[in-house]
Each structure stands twice: as structure tokens, then as C-alpha cells.
Amino acid sequence: MFRSSDTxxxxxxxxxxxxxxxxxxxxxxxxxxxxLYYQQFDTDRVKLxxxxxxxxFMTFEGTTVRGKNDVMAKLNSLPFRSIQHxxxxxxxxxxxxxxxxxMVMGQLKADQDQVMxxxxxxxxxxxxxxxxxxxxxxRLSLHNxx
Amino acid sequence: MGDKPIWEQIGxxxxxxxxxxxxxxxxxxxxxxxxxxxxxxxxxQFQGKAAIVEKLSSLPFQKIAHxxxxxxxxxxxxxCxxxMVVGQLKADDDPIMxxxxxxxxxxxxxxxxxxxxxxRLAIHNFG
Numbered sequence: 312m313f314r315s316s317d318t319x320x321x322x323x324x325x326x327x328x329x330x331x332x333x334x335x336x337x338x339x340x341x342x343x344x345x346x347l348y349y350q351q352f353d354t355d356r357v358k359l360x361x362x363x364x365x366x367x368f369m370t371f372e373g374t375t376v377r378g379k380n381d382v383m384a385k386l387n388s389l390p391f392r393s394i395q396h397x398x399x400x401x402x403x404x405x406x407x408x409x410x411x412x413x414m415v416m417g418q419l420k421a422d423q424d425q426v427m428x429x430x431x432x433x434x435x436x437x438x439x440x441x442x443x444x445x446x447x448x449x450r451l452s453l454h455n456x457x
Numbered sequence: 458m459g460d461k462p463i464w465e466q467i468g469x470x471x472x473x474x475x476x477x478x479x480x481x482x483x484x485x486x487x488x489x490x491x492x493x494x495x496x497x498x499x500x501x502q503f504q505g506k507a508a509i510v511e512k513l514s515s516l517p518f519q520k521i522a523h524x525x526x527x528x529x530x531x532x533x534x535x536x537c538x539x540x541m542v543v544g545q546l547k548a549d550d551d552p553i554m555x556x557x558x559x560x561x562x563x564x565x566x567x568x569x570x571x572x573x574x575x576x577r578l579a580i581h582n583f584g
Binding site: 364366368370373375400402404405406407408410412414416428430432434436445446448450452 | 493495497500527529531532533534535537539541543555557559561563572573575577579
């Protein structure tokens with residue numbers, strides 16, 4: 312799904328060319344990634360490995376792990392059986408290094424816990440003609456209220 | 458500065474500087490952006506130092522105070538730094554609101570500048 316069809320994509324990304332209707336390319340890439348990420352997370356998070364760069368970073372609630380294997384070990388060790396994410400808002404940017412930055416705000420429900428807000432940021436890079444996540448940060452919003 | 462990785466030192470210094478400037482005189486924030494910088498403010502996009510400063514300067518409050526609840530920083534494969542901030546802000550006499558903000562920092566000509574900035578209030582994110 313994240314194979315760019317031609318090498319012009321990165322140039323278009325840098326120059327801000329719009330293709331496929333009104334949405335800029337980085338928004339299509341970012342929104343496509345976000346949709347696939349949460350879909351896989353909610354159905355079978357083991358499969359998320361396909362979306363990460365080998366030397367990726369993930370910070371989960373303040374704890375940082377490095378490398379796809381450690382990231383997957385962290386995700387697989389999360390102590391819930393079922394989870395469902397709902398996206399409230401998402402923003403996408405092109406970066407000067409032809410990456411795509413995506414920020415997501417949403418709500419999640421894990422097992423029978425109450426619904427919680429979360430914030431997540433991704434940096435996506437085209438590597439080997441595939442958009443992969445090189446950087447990810449996740450925080451629950453529940454500590455952020457007076 | 459102890460055991461902290463360099464990207465954390467740079468990221469947290471930037472974050473401190475950014476909110477300090479924002480809370481004292483946000484018209485001075487132009488110094489941290491470049492012409493290629495992008496800002497998304499509550500879903501609205503702005504590109505370039507001038508457009509970004511114009512947007513920030515025109516925000517409809519006289520005084521604002523940010524307080525940071527949590528911040529995370531990472532190095533990226535292109536030697537940039539990605540930072541995510543969760544915090545609260547108080548604008549004029551409005552109630553305190555939660556916010557989320559993310560930055561990409563890049564070293565250009567020996568200075569760390571902000572190339573990407575995304576801001577969202579957290580107020581719409583509760584069921």
C-alpha cells in the first residue's frame with residue numbers, strides 16, 4: 312500500500328505539487344499510513360512490523376525504545392487484549408528532508424477500561440520505495456487536565 | 458548536562474525557549490522559523506516565516522501562559538530532532554485548556570531552527 316508509484320513523489324512532496332484531486336501528496340501519504348496503522352493495531356498489532364524502519368525510535372508514555380524488534384516487543388507486551396482507536400483530528404506536513412510528519416489526536420478504548428484521549432506523532436520516510444515509520448511518540452492525554 | 462542524550466538537551470532547550478518567547482512576545486518567534494517552515498494551527502496551514510509569525514501574532518488574546526505536562530524528543534534518520542509536547546495553556550481570562558504540539562528541528566548553518574510545527578487544542582478530544 313505504501314509503495315510510491317514513481318520517484319516523482321518525493322519531488323512533488325518537496326515542491327508542494329498537488330496530485331489526485333485537491334489533497335496534497337503528503338496528506339494522502341500521511342492519512343493512508345494513519346488509517347492502515349490503526350486498522351492493524353486494532354485487529355492484529357503483530358503485523359505493524361511491516362510499517363517500521365529497522366532503526367526506528369518509539370517513545371511510549373515517556374519510555375523510548377530503538378529498533379523495529381524492540382518496538383514490536385513493546386507493542387506486543389501492552390497489557391490489553393482488545394483495543395479500538397478513534398481519530399479526532401490528524402495533521403500532515405512535508406519536511407525539508409522529504410519525509411512526512413503526522414500528528415494524530417484521538418480516543419482509545421482498551422478492554423473494559425474507560426475511553427481515554429491520546430496524542431501520537433509519526434515521521435514517515437520513503438525507503439526502498441516504501442513509506443516507513445522512522446519515529447513515533449505516544450502519550451495518553453489523561454494526565455493533562457487540571 | 459549529565460546523562461541526557463544530545464537530542465533531548467537540544468529539544469528541551471528549544472521547547473523552553475519557544476514557550477518563553479511565545480508567552481512574553483510572540484512577534485519575536487520569527488527567529489526560530491525559516492522560509493520553508495510549515496505551521497498547522499488547529500488544522501489551518503501556513504508556510505514561511507512571515508506567514509507563520511503573522512498568524513501567531515494575530516491570535517486573539519493579549520496574554521498567554523503555557524505550562525508543559527510532558528515532552529518527548531527523538532533523533533531522526535536525517536539528523537533532525539522531533540519533539541512532542543503535551544501541556545496546558547491559559548489565555549487571558551479563559552479557562553485552562555489542554556494542548557498538543559509537535560516540532561521538527563533542523564540544524565541549518567550552525568543554528569537549530571523549526572521546520573515543522575503542529576498545534577491542536579485538546580478540548581475537542583473528549584467523549
